[in-house]
Amino acid sequence: MIAPMEKLIVAGPKRRVHELLGELQRIGVVQIDALRTEELPEYAYSPEEEDAAKRWQRVVQGAEHALALLGSAPEATRPFEGGLAAAESELEPLVHRADVLTREAEKLREEIDLIDLYQQPVETLAEMAHGLDTSRWLAVLPFLLEKEAELEVAAEALGEALEDRYLLAHQPLDGRVAALAVVLQGDLETARGALSRKGIGELRLTGPFAGLSLGEARVRMRERAKLAPEELENVHSALTRLRKEAEAPLRSLWTRAMDEAARLRALLDIAAGRFGFALFGWIPARLKGKVEEALAAHKEHVVYTLEPADEHHEADRVPVTLENGPMVKPFQMLIEFLNIPKYGTWDPTWVVAVFFPFWFGMIVGDLGYALLFMLIARLLSGLVKQKKPLVIEFFGIHMKPPVVKDLVFVLNAMIFWTVVWGFVYGEFFGNFLEHLGVFYVPGHGSGLIPIAIPRADTAATATMMILIAIAFGVFQVFHGLGVRAWLSLRHGHMKHFWEATGYLGGLVGLIVFAYTFLTGASGGYNLVMYAGFAVFLLGIVMSRVVLMIAELPTQGGHILSYIRIYAVGVAGAIMANLATDLGFSLAEKLGILGVLVGLVVGLLTHLTILALTMMGHILQPIRLVWVEFFTKFGFYEESGRPYRPFKSVRNDAGTAS
16 A cells, blocks of 8 residues: 655754754654745755765765775665764775775786787797897887788788888797788888788787887796786785775775765755754654654754645655555565556555466466476575575676565465466476376376366367456456546546546446357346446546547457466467477387486476576566556556655664664
8 A cells, every 4th residue: 555644844943953864864764855935045055064065975985986996885884983084084095905906906917918818929929039129220020910811911011111121920820820020120110001001010018018029028928927926816815805804894984974975965955044944854654653752852942743645736746655564565566666656546566466476377387387486486585594685697687685585475476376276277397297197187087186277178178268367357457447437536537537437338338248249148238238338428428538439449458468368378388288298208219218318308398498488477467467457547647756765874774773
């Protein structure tokens, strides 16, 4: 449900504003909104406050920078207890050491990469040069070619530019060609330009090897190839020691600085005169007592008022937070991922909690697949217990432990219904247990457990399953339109009320017409059909939306969309049966060896099918809720403001102060 909200207005002497904000930040339940009035201007920083805001923000940035360099991340912890100057003094040497060590490590890594890349070419080229690149009269141009045919291009370029005043030497080098041209010092730039025009670039060493002759570079690389890895290891050890030493102080500084900076930013949302201030905010009604208790300590200095938010006239301004029971709350992430409902409307989380896992189980309906999902749930539960995030870099996914915990709950609900429907369908990796005589179709064999609905037998079960799916569609579409009508009537939006009511009547007429057409029924059914279409026409007249005539078949089509619950599921079941039948056929043909081969091939085929279809099995049921149901009551037409209380970063982390 959408939590009832209350407005909070606090006024008092300006000298108490910092203390009050500290108290509100501590309890962490008030969302502060900017208050702008004609009587009081907005709060203006004093020079001291402006300076403090900038300096605390620099402490935040410095701590985050140092933690990132050390391979760590900011986390809320016990805050630094000193003042601003003390925080800056403690931060500066930690940031400096992290910067110095990180730059040194990067420099050494670049040097090692250069050695790995160029040591062998330099060895070969230095051997060919014989020290000529140190001559006072001669110059050496080293270069690497991708194929030997390019030597002719180089020789042609040099011949055209220098005639016979050059020497070209080369040696093969790991699929490439190491080459150098020896020219007179006065011809160096001419030779360099001639080669460049043919797309042949000189091999130029960079970093610590820049400016060295080939012989000097060879000696230097040999030395550094031995020393640089040891030096890098020492720097890494120093970084590890610094991380152990500095991580806790940096997080402590970050926590304090984040809170201080947030309090100073909050001042700008306050209205204040020369001596007084006024603050405006929102709180969930259930937390009203917490705010009153906190303000009681300031009762001699401030006055405040609390009153319920007006959902009819203030709905656009009121922040929204959802309050649901423990069985429904984890599913809120599937709502907030899209949108948050506007204040005064309706929270559909329970619909997602009931129907999404149920339909997922109905689609998958396989005990073997449920076991695979259980393994995934167990792995995710391990992350929750260890308080580790879920990180999948390939998809850019980074979920914090509380989110992973909710994900596990949702997954367990999906697994539960997959198991239930697995027994109903008698499926375990398709018809594996049916082959073994555990499940059986009554009248078509024998076994231990009768199959209630053999969905892969489409001739026997298709009609029933399609009707069940359509029944879900009727319920969902009618429910959504009913919610639309109720909300519209509640807020006095009569156009939308008559539009929703008209669609309800029109759908009743369509459904009854389809039933009588297919079955030949008559009598009272015709009266219901005519009454439904009459309500539909009344809805068009009262809402003045003539396009409802063209839209009515679309609304009926949304009901038929629910057939996908059956269609996607039965397609998956047939593919699973084929995978199992493939394994059993291999076992029958290859004897004892075939049993092992059949199991492996069958399992791999099942995993492939599951990998290819799982995204659809998840998206199809959630799509029916997100599209066919949510659009009926206008979920996407009006967005709410998420509730963002003013609080310490420690409140987000759940750490004690």
